[in-house]
Amino acid sequence: MKFKKLVTKEEPIKGLTSYVIPTKVKDVVTISGSMLGGILYSDKENPKISSLVSAMLDKGTQKNSKYELSNKLESIGAEISFISSNRHINFTAHCLKPDLELVVELISEQLRSPIFPDDELDLLKKRMIGNLEISKDNTKKQSYINFIRKVYPNNHYNYRSTIEESIQSISLVTEKDLKSFHEKTFGLGSLNIAAAGDISNIQFQDFIKKYFDSWNDQNINSLDSAIPANNRTQAIENKNIDDKTSSDVYIGQSVDVTEDSDDYRNLMMGIYILGGNFSARLMQSVRDEEGLTYGIGSTITGCGYGTTGHWYTWGTFSPNLVEKGIRSTLSVIDKWFAKGVTERELAAKKTTLNGSFQVSLDTTSGLIDKILTNAEKGRNISYLDNYTNKINVLNKDEINRAIKTYLDPKKFITSIAGTKI
Amino acid sequence: MNSQFELIKSSGGIDEYRLKSNGLRVLMLQDLSTPVATFMVTYHVGSRNEAIGYTGSTHLLEHLMFKGSRNYNKENGTAIWDELQSIGAQINATTWNDRTNYFEVVPSEHIEKAISIEADRMRFSFLRDEDRQPEMTVVRNEYERGENSPFDVLDKNIWATAYQAHPYHHSTIGWRSDIENVSTERLKEFYDVYYWPNNATATIIGDFQKDTTLSLIAKYFGEHKKSDHEIPKVYTEEPLQEGPRRIVVKRSGQSGITAVAHKTPPGLDVDMYVFQVLGKILCDGKSSRLYKKIVDQGLATSLFMYDFPFKDNGLFITYAFLTPDTDNQKVEDIILKEYNDIISNGVEDSEIMRAVAQIRASVAFSRDGSYAVASALNEAIAIGDWQFYTSYVEKIELVSAKDIKRVASKYLTEDQSTVGWFIPKNKTK
Structure with missing residues (x-):
């Protein structure tokens, strides 16, 4: 299948690009959209503002109260959700074909005219703080936050606040902050909307024009992405959380590479061979042969939009097997680093990635996710059609060179969270 | 239609067939939207079929089923995960109270591979003790991960309190000491009692050709005979609860x-x-x-x-x-x-x-x-x-x-x- 043939891209209104993909699924339509205004666009003094604005969009509009909105959606079985990612305000909706117009109308209404009631904000803050309190007990989250804070300085886009800092930020957000952020951020300009399923492009364009026309323009500047990571140094972070029967371990470091560079794909493939799936080296050795973990894998992330990112290995171990598990993991990584990947591994993983790409298009959500992410990164649709070619041209020597160039096993950061024994 | 099968019934676009030679039930739902198909084998056995001493066995057995079978194993370079993941398949298995299922979501051109692997491990899985040892600690870590969650722990306790006689009393992952101590022989016995074509349903959904696929199912699953024993029934009933x-x-x-x-x-x-x-x-x-x-x-x-x-x-x-x-x-x-x-x-x-x-x-x-x-x-x-x-x-x-x-x-x-x-x-x- 060719995306270029399947997808209809239009700009029905200036500053709003739509992507429509009719599929053979019966009655169901999935919509996803995004615009600039994510977490990184929050005021410097309070990084939680964007997240709270997104979470408050369904708490009442100039036309409908919170309960009127939820009643309208639930009475047709439709769902709309909003969330702030690092750079974008994202929304997703599912509905049945006859209800598409109402759902587009409600998406527009919630984006355009939320009222941010004070009492709802207090309630939301209480729930969000409650969830954060609960996550203090989450070994995976605590381990990852400690890892990330060692990798990046606090002005880097991939940096993460501690749970306590997040609680403090949320408690300080006011209704005025939300209204001000909404006013200066929400609008046309960078809005992308993708829809897939049992849908006609002509009808969808009509709805978009009807409900998004005459929305104000926003000219949001791109962020300066050239912030370096911390200098690499070997470090071990250890967080004790009582009464835990499994510990979470992250091992990794920053990588001075961005998604747009050729070496990104080389490094991505090398790391995929190390720990991208069950048949990769880490799962085969640390789990399948030694039985030390239920799951272990590795990935490269945070390298989009011109920002340099990091790679990591994540695994879980029984508290009394943490040391052995880390030793085993490092032994696999050391061997991979020293000797590189093989032709056979590369050939197998090329077909894996190409086949996975095809399989991921089996659902409307899978299709939309690919198209919207591609649009957010400013790429043409043809980029998706060329994906397999980009994978197929990778070669072993370039991958092994990239591994040696961008990784340094002497300077790994190790972060452990669980019950110390 | 392939004469090795009989059509049993149809409903909602799904056709049910029966492989005459061994009683394997086959469900088919064609959908040509994308060039992808899912093949799944559901065994009618779950943690409901376990008892004290071997709780968690259905799940541990499910793990061992990936360790190799007659034609798909590490020794001959055809390990199940390698064979399927190298073609981009999504592959896994799950166990719950009443069933165990193995599935592959594959690019349509690879349906035969999925069918062949599932047929092979239906009766020719190795189930070796040297594989159980490391896999036991894998499953134990899965158990430990679940125990990290207050919800998981409370949920297990509620079922164990509400159900006292019926096997829903214990969770599918089993009790820790059973996971650690159940023998390979017990797991093999479990396999030999329940893993038969007449206790299984093969399902195929998505982009496939019916006649060709039925022929492939007959070719690979047809080599198995029907079990020579009746599949045991669970007869334990929960007594009436007489108070909160x-x-x-x-x-x-x-x-x-x-x-x-x-x-x-x-x-x-x-x-x-x-x-x-x-x-x-x-x-x-x-x-x-x-x-x-x-x-x-x-x-x-x-x-x-x-x-x-x-x-x-x-x-x-x-x-x-x-x-x-x-x-x-x-x-x-x-x-x-x-x-x-x-x-x-x-x-x-x-x-x-x-x-x-x-x-x-x-x-x-x-x-x-x-x-x-x-x-x-x-x-x-x-x-x-x-x-x-x-x-x-x-x-x-x-x-x-x-x-x-x-x-x-x-x-x-x-x-x-x-x-x-x-x-x-x-x-x-």
Whole structure:
């Protein structure tokens, strides 16, 4: 299948690009959209503002109260959700074909005219703080936050606040902050909307024009992405959380590479061979042969939009097997680093990635996710059609060179969270 | 049609065939939307078929089934994961109370590979002791990961309290000491009792050609004979519960959980449809009764309920994840008061209409993609009638306000209840 043939891209209104993909699924339509205004666009003094604005969009509009909105959606079985990612305000909706117009109308209404009631904000803050309190007990989250804070300085886009800092930020957000952020951020300009399923492009364009026309323009500047990571140094972070029967371990470091560079794909493939799936080296050795973990894998992330990112290995171990598990993991990584990947591994993983790409298009959500992410990164649709070619041209020597160039096993950061024994 | 099969019935676009030589049931649903297909084998065996000493065996056996079989193994360079992941397949297996399923979502041109692998391990899995040793610790870590979660721990305790004789008493992962000590011989015995074509359903959904695929299924599964023994039936029934039960779990944590559970009838009982609607009215969405009374009052960060239809009786459980400093008793009282209100006053027709619309839409959403369809069908197969899947919405649409009042009065009684609390101690700073 060719995306270029399947997808209809239009700009029905200036500053709003739509992507429509009719599929053979019966009655169901999935919509996803995004615009600039994510977490990184929050005021410097309070990084939680964007997240709270997104979470408050369904708490009442100039036309409908919170309960009127939820009643309208639930009475047709439709769902709309909003969330702030690092750079974008994202929304997703599912509905049945006859209800598409109402759902587009409600998406527009919630984006355009939320009222941010004070009492709802207090309630939301209480729930969000409650969830954060609960996550203090989450070994995976605590381990990852400690890892990330060692990798990046606090002005880097991939940096993460501690749970306590997040609680403090949320408690300080006011209704005025939300209204001000909404006013200066929400609008046309960078809005992308993708829809897939049992849908006609002509009808969808009509709805978009009807409900998004005459929305104000926003000219949001791109962020300066050239912030370096911390200098690499070997470090071990250890967080004790009582009464835990499994510990979470992250091992990794920053990588001075961005998604747009050729070496990104080389490094991505090398790391995929190390720990991208069950048949990769880490799962085969640390789990399948030694039985030390239920799951272990590795990935490269945070390298989009011109920002340099990091790679990591994540695994879980029984508290009394943490040391052995880390030793085993490092032994696999050391061997991979020293000797590189093989032709056979590369050939197998090329077909894996190409086949996975095809399989991921089996659902409307899978299709939309690919198209919207591609649009957010400013790429043409043809980029998706060329994906397999980009994978197929990778070669072993370039991958092994990239591994040696961008990784340094002497300077790994190790972060452990669980019950110390 | 391929003469090795007989067509048994059709419903909702799904055709059921039977492989005459060994009784393997085959379900087929063609959908040519994308060049992808899901192949799945469901064995009619789950943790329901276990007993003390070998709880968790069905699940441990599921893990060992990936360790190699006659034609697919590491030794000859055809390990199952390698063979399937190298073609981009999504591959896994799951075990639950009433069934174990193995599935592959593959680019359509690779359907034969999936069929061949599943047929091979149906009767020729190695199940070696040297594989069980490291896999036991893998499964133990899976158990340990679950034990990290206060919800998982409370949920296990509620089932163990509500069900005392019936094997739903123990969770699918099993008790830790059973996971550690069950012998390879016991697992082999389990395999030889239950892993036969006449105790399995093969399902294929998505982009495939019917005749070709039936021929492939006959070619690979046809080499197995029918079991020469009857597949054992579970005959243990739960005795009548004669009073309310409570369970309290205290562990390090940050916030409490309150859960209220009541016994429900078997999955194929007509009252289960009533429970499905009632669950939506109580807990699904921001307009639901308990959301307004608990989450919207700041007493809980979230709320959910489940009432999965199982082969035997189940549980209708409401869970509230409390905000810090909320009292467990206060939320328990609100939940029970709401149940009592429904018993006394019933529900509005508008609430039923909303719940039915939610279910109708969620069923349509759950048919988006071949794996989603296979997954939903798998649970219908498990409870004993795959047409539960195709007739579900139709049956849901028949539920009335009178039914809800009757079912609530019959099942949501104090004597049939099991209440569970998670109480946090030693809060993490």
